[in-house]
């Protein structure tokens with residue numbers, strides 16, 4: 001049976017009435033007295049010289065659409081009065097779950113050359129065997145007819161310690177995708193230490209065009225937190241690698257993640273200053289601060305983590321500083337609709353270097369995260385009861401989430417692990433200051 005294609009109706013009956021969307025976020029910009037309106041379901045932003053309050057009060061009971069408000073209606077700020085916005089939001093998530101798309105996160109090795117103080121990994125399992133690499137390719141070959149798009153995220157350990165595994169699987173996958181007309185893309189989370197320019201160029205030929213690389217502050221702060229297993233600092237070599245990429249026209253995006261806690265938070269602006277000089281405002285490099293959490297590592301009890309309010313404040317102020325220094329940032333991504341964790345998606349799996357299948361890339365030790373196993377012959381065994389915990393526990397039946405303006409962004413599923421382990425709502429940082437994030441996004445996109 002062919003799936004029905006859902007075409008959205010574009011023409012409006014003349015007697016239709018409209019109301020203000022429950023997902024509108026109105027913000028007054030303090031610096032120039034202009035006004036912003038963002039809709040968390042459509043992901044659209046508009047600005048105005050006049051407050052939106054007047055328009056909102058006109059549509060409060062449901063009114064025919066005025067000609068001058070047709071743009072607001074087209075952008076999702078006004079919706080037909082019979083619309084159940086919760087139901088349509090739920091449908092957005094269902095459509096994503098049904099998409100002809102597959103995401104695999106692959107751990108080519110679980111060993112690492114670094115010993116970061118907040119790391120939760122155990123560095124025990126080595127590189128993926130040749131047999132298992134063949135198993136990955138067999139599984140992909142068996143399921144290729146189910147997909148229009150396929151993505152691999154390389155993760156570890158440090159994936160570049162097992163470059164041959166990456167090369168072998170990438171070549172095999174790219175050949176299958178080419179033959180079948182499947183759109184292929186890849187990204188990599190690496191500590192950046194082994195990412196020489198030559199390696200980045202080879203990886204680009206293997207489909208890797210997006211990186212996440214962490215710098216935790218200027219040299220002293222970074223080296224304190226992210227050193228080699230021998231204790232040696234790593235900052236200068238990573239920065240040299242980034243500078244070498246920036247001196248070419250390699251079309252990659254590098255998310256420069258900055259994990260901050262009470263100790264290095266005061267130095268984030270120093271790091272921005274350094275990046276501004278060394279990378280000369282290269283927009284391929286995006287500053288992304290991220291509050292350190294107690295992620296299950298052996299030093300968790302000693303980590304000076306910030307509480308959520310301070311973490312949000314630090315994120316906003318350091319990102320604004322970066323925007324004002326012409327550094328690329330990505331606040332808009334945090335406000336993008338349907339931003340659920342890959343662990344919540346049925347079409348996303350993590351394959352460990354020994355074939356264990358996980359959903360979450362943090363809780364590797366948690367038995368609930370061991371959802372199956374891949375075998376060298378390409379067979380997959382999945383524990384459906386565990387799998388369901390990750391992909392079916394979201395905000396759709398949670399009254400708090402149903403009443404929340406952030407729902408179309410996170411669907412209550414930013415972090416299924418929080419729901420599974422603590423039975424709490426996994427609110428993303430934007431929930432802590434939605435208006436602040438919208439203002440920052442406007443600064444970012446309108447600069």
Ligand code: SF4
Nearest residue numbers: 341360361362415417
């Ligand atoms: S479930 Fe939570 S901890 Fe696990 S990968 Fe997703 S966001 Fe991270």
Ligand code: SF4
Nearest residue numbers: 401404406407412427
């Ligand atoms: S998890 Fe938090 S932010 Fe997300 S919908 Fe639920 S209450 Fe809102």
